[in-house]
Structures are given as C-alpha cells and as structure tokens.
Amino acid sequence: MDQQIQEIKQWLYQAGDKIKSSLSAELSIDEKSSRTDLVTNMDREIQNFLIDKVHQNYPEAKILAEENGYNELTSMSGEVFVIDPIDGTLNFVLEKENFCIMVGLYEEGRSKLGFIYNVMQDELYWGGRGYGVFCNEKQLERPEDKALTEGLIGMNAHMYLHNHYQAQAIGKRSMGVRMSGCAGIELIAVIKGARVAYLTNLSPWDYAAGCAILDAFDFRYSRIDGQSLSFNGREHFVAGTPKAYSQMIGML
Ligand code: IPD
Ligand code: CA
Ligand code: CA
Numbered sequence: 001m002d003q004q005i006q007e008i009k010q011w012l013y014q015a016g017d018k019i020k021s022s023l024s025a026e027l028s029i030d031e032k033s034s035r036t037d038l039v040t041n042m043d044r045e046i047q048n049f050l051i052d053k054v055h056q057n058y059p060e061a062k063i064l065a066e067e068n069g070y071n072e073l074t075s076m077s078g079e080v081f082v083i084d085p086i087d088g089t090l091n092f093v094l095e096k097e098n099f100c101i102m103v104g105l106y107e108e109g110r111s112k113l114g115f116i117y118n119v120m121q122d123e124l125y126w127g128g129r130g131y132g133v134f135c136n137e138k139q140l141e142r143p144e145d146k147a148l149t150e151g152l153i154g155m156n157a158h159m160y161l162h163n164h165y166q167a168q169a170i171g172k173r174s175m176g177v178r179m180s181g182c183a184g185i186e187l188i189a190v191i192k193g194a195r196v197a198y199l200t201n202l203s204p205w206d207y208a209a210g211c212a213i214l215d216a217f218d219f220r221y222s223r224i225d226g227q228s229l230s231f232n233g234r235e236h237f238v239a240g241t242p243k244a245y246s247q248m249i250g251m252l
Contacts (some may be wrong), residue, residue, distance in 0.1 A: 143193025
C-alpha cells in the first residue's frame with residue numbers, strides 16, 4: 001500500500017511539473033458547453049499522462065475522468081481511478097493559480113485513497129480510511145467538529161446568487177461565505193479545518209478525491225437530499241464537519 005501511495009503521489013508531482021513548466025507557453029483553449037466551460041491542451045495532456053500511468057501500473061482498473069470520452073462508467077465495481085486533470089480550469093486560464101490535479105481511488109464503490117494537488121502552492125493533500133490525512137509528508141490532525149455557526153462555508157456562486165436550496169440562509173447562519181472556483185481547493189479547506197462546509201453542484205471527478213480524504217476523518221458528505229452520491233452525472237453536493245453537515249441537511 002505504501003508503495004501505491006508513493007507511486008500515485010509521484011504521478012501527481014510529475015503532472016504538476018508539466019503544468020508549471022508550460023505556464024509561459026500559449027494555451028490552446030476550447031469551449032465545451034458554454035463560454036465559461038473551458039478545456040485546454042493541458043487538461044488533455046495531464047489526463048492522458050495520468051491515464052497512461054493507470055494503464056501501465058493497474059491494467060485491470062477502470063477509469064472515470066472528465067475529458068476525452070472517459071466521463072461515464074456504467075458501474076463503480078472493481079478498482080476505479082477517478083481523475084480530474086485540472087480542477088478549476090477557469091482559474092488556471094485566467095489566474096494561473098488556484099487549480100488542482102485530483103485522483104480518487106475506489107474499490108467496489110467504496111473510497112480507498114484521495115489525492116488533491118494544489119499545484120502552485122505545491123501542496124499535495126492525500127489520505128484515506130485507515131491511513132490518516134497528509135499534506136505532502138506532514139500528517140494533519142482531524143479538525144475540530146465545528147458547527148455551521150462557528151465557521152466559514154464554501155459555496156457555488158450560482159447557487160448562492162439564485163438562492164437555490166436556501167443557500168443564502170445557510171450562508172447567513174455561517175460566519176461567512178467563500179467562493180474559490182475550484183472544488184479541490186474548497187474540499188482542502190474543509191479537510192484542514194479552514195471551512196466547516198461546502199455546498200455546491202459537482203461531477204464525480206470534482207468530488208471523488210476529496211470524499212476519499214473526508215472519509216479518513218469521518219467527515220460527512222452526500223447529495224443535498226442526504227442520499228449517497230451516484231458517481232453518474234452532476235449532483236447537488238454538501239460536505240462538512242459532522243455538526244455543520246447535519247445542520248445544513250436540516251435546512252436543505
Ligand atoms: C469546476 C470547479 C468549480 C465547480 C464546478 C466544476 P473544472 O471544475 O471545480 O469550482 O463549481 O462545478 O466543474 O471544470 O474546472 O474541472
Ligand atoms: Ca473539476
Ligand atoms: Ca477539470
């Protein structure tokens with residue numbers, strides 16, 4: 001297992017180096033569903049790099065990933081790598097920071113390991129049930145189980161603006177609302193105790209890695225109706241400390 005963790009960490013550090021060394025090169029950018037839904041040559045390159053690594057090292061494993069036709073799986077049976085090559089592509093294009101590379105590893109639909117690499121901060125958060133949670137080599141303590149009223153909440157801007165699912169009342173009950181444009185950064189913030197919750201709308205590759213790490217702390221996450229996530233298409237998503245999560249589920 002240790003070998004597997006070291007191996008996947010190396011994939012992510014190498015992928016991050018590829019992005020860092022390409023920052024001054026011109027990007028090729030395509031629109032997907034809208035002018036704010038972008039994919040770049042680097043999203044594709046990083047995904048291909050990670051998929052090659054999975055194929056070379058885990059030929060039996062299945063892959064669920066955002067780009068290039070890998071974005072659907074009929075079932076989560078067996079070993080599944082869930083990959084978001086660049087999470088926060090808009091930030092990557094416009095800010096050149098505040099984006100992550102994410103890999104989640106699932107077995108028979110159950111989380112095993114999650115890796116979220118904030119490339120420009122050079123912070124690789126990883127962990128899983130029974131392994132604890134780390135930032136690079138440093139083990140993190142489980143954050144205090146704070147209530148919604150005691151901390152900050154990360155939120156999806158569209159949901160907050162249009163007050164979907166009581167988002168504004170939930171924000172008001174917290175100490176303040178934060179929006180980063182990157183699911184990985186929001187989930188890292190919950191994992192390290194900087195925020196108590198995250199309310200949003202995500203695809204499986206946006207939440208898989210973060211949920212595997214949250215499982216190491218027994219923090220909570222689900223669809224907003226409290227049902228399990230399906231790993232199939234976008235879903236409204238809530239995560240947080242046990243206390244904040246329960247308060248939010250009661251309000252949603
Ligand atoms: C997006 C980001 C964003 C979230 C969107 C995601 P992408 O991922 O994580 O924060 O609100 O739902 O699609 O497309 O940049 O990988
Ligand atoms: Ca994403
Ligand atoms: Ca992405």
